[in-house]
Amino acid sequence: MPENTETPQPAAPGAGRAAAADGKAVAPARRRMRLSLLTRWTALVATLLTVGILIALGLMRLLPDNPGMVLAICLLCVLPLSIITIRAQLQHMLSLFRALTGTVTAYRDGDFSFSLHWQQNDELSDLVTAHNALGDVLREQRLALVQRELLLDTMVQNTPVAMLLLREAQQVVFANIAARQLLNEGKRLEGHRLADILARSAPALGDALARGGDGLFTSGEGEEEEVFHLARRGFSLNGRKHELLLVRQLTSELRRQEVQTWKKVIRVISHELNNSLAPLTSLANSGAELVRRGQTERLPQILGTIEERTRHLESFILGYARFAKLPAPRLESQDWSHFMARLGQQVQFQLLGELPAEPCCFDAAQLEQALLNLLKNAHESGSAPDAVALDLRRVQGLVRIEVLDRGPGMSEAVLTNALVPFYSTKRSGTGLGLALAREIAEAHGGRIALANREGGGLAVTLILPLPPA
Structure with a gap:
């Protein structure tokens, strides 16, 4: 009778044990002939x-x-x-x-x-x-x-971004090292309520959370002022609502960017001043020489050129000052027909479609300045004057204003940098027109977008969440 010569060690169900105690399969020394x-x-x-x-x-x-x-x-x-x-x-x-x-x-x-x-x-x-x-x-x-x-935990724990995971009751279920150092002097935060943590932390973080959404906030004063970015994301985990808070310190990065911006501004202003002062110096010397010789017939031309360059330099400096000192918008009820009529008296454009019947609240002076810059750029693009158009529509609580032209459009590189302050492709441009329009749009809570049109030309779109009057 065929018999087994080896019996597998039974594993107790509760203990979870099996035959091979060393955890490895034992290969038989030889294989017998197969018998079913x-x-x-x-x-x-x-x-x-x-x-x-x-x-x-x-x-x-x-x-x-x-x-x-x-x-x-x-x-x-x-x-x-x-x-x-x-x-x-x-x-x-x-x-x-x-x-x-x-x-x-x-x-x-x-x-x-x-x-x-x-x-x-x-x-x-x-x-x-x-x-x-x-x-x-x-x-x-x-x-x-x-x-x-292990890799994910190591990355999360060592990231410089402070991370807090909250349950529905605003109780912390996870906090990485950066969050513990920022909010609790390196001690554990799990199990604590967010309200108790905010009571011990800087008031600026509580104010940023109370505002809702993502944004920047500052903590401290003077030399100890720190800039942070707060991001919030909600999701469901195991059928329960959770919220992830991400707090990132931006002080050093913003300071580096600030230094780079100042360097760029100084280079641009220096370049423009040199371009204007060098001809002025030459013209002044030429005028003095003509006076010494008694040849005054060319003095009016020289003085006119000096005046023109001086006015250009003055407008250049005023443009920078206006961009740097843009005040907060003063929202007042405005009628679109009167606003467009006043704008049409200053620059030529074709109005497409019908204007919204209901008035809206916005800063008329700032929006007019933004549209003047955009329409001026459209005329300077090489487009035919009658091809410069403006389309204004109200869509789902938003006001969409498009400035259209039929110029050559923009390359991908120019589209990427067009909204950056001081960036310009024109020889005499200051690079502030589009940047100022963007600043005005964002001050109203909106945004600006640029895109090339089919058939040639550029479309600059202002999207503004303007409340009704």
Whole structure:
């Protein structure tokens, strides 16, 4: 009768233990010839039947006249032998099933360090091999997941951005190192309520949170003033609402940008001053020489040129001053028809469509200045005067104003930098027209966009959330 020579160690379901205690599959020293379970059990039953027949034949010779006694003796001999043999065979399988139950329980508990071994080369051996392969895959996936979680936690903990994760009750469930240093002197924040944290932190952070949305805020005064950016994002996690707060310190970056901006402004002003003062100096010397010689007939031309360059320099300086001292907009009720009529008296343009009937609240002087700059740029683009148009529409609570021309448009590089202050492609340009229009639009809570038109030309769009009067 075929028997197992090795029994797998049973794994207790509660303990999650399996056959191989070292966590590695034990390869058999040699593979036996494959015998299926059906073949083995058929051989076992045939063997037991043969034994029973032989016993019966032997007893028939001893007790030929008593068949009942022969049957009883055969049953007494064969039944216990069959039970013991079948139980021995099933005991190995039951041990394997208990071991499988234990490893599955270990997998459920997150322990993938165990594997099994079945010495017989049959269907159960294939099952054990597949089970061990599943354990190897789960172990590799778990290791990769742990490595990714460790990498993500390391990145989150060491990022300079302070991160706070809040539950519905505004209770902190996660805070990285930057958040602990910024808000709690490096101590843990998990479990604390946001209101308690804000009571101990700078009032500027509480004010920024109360305003809602993203934005900048400053903390401290004088030399200790710090600039921060607050970003808020809401999402659902495990069916519960959470909010992520990101606080980033921008002081050093803004100071570097401020220095770079000042350097650029100084270069631009220096360049413009030199371009104007050098001709003025030359013209003044020429005028003095002509006076010394008594040749005064060219003096009016020289003085006119000096006056023209002086006025250009004055307008240049005034443009910078106006950009730097733009006041907060004064919102007043304005009628669109009167506003457009006043604008049309200063610059030529074609009005497309119908104006909104209802008045809106905006700063008429600032919006007029922005549109004058845009319309002036449209005329200076090389577009035909009658192709310069203005389209004003009210869409879903927003006012959309488009200034259109049929000039050459802008390249991708110019579109990228056109709204940057002091950037200009014109020889005599200051680079402040579009920048001032952008500043006015953002002061009204809106934005400005530039795009090339199909068929040539440029479309400059002001999108303003103007409230009704």
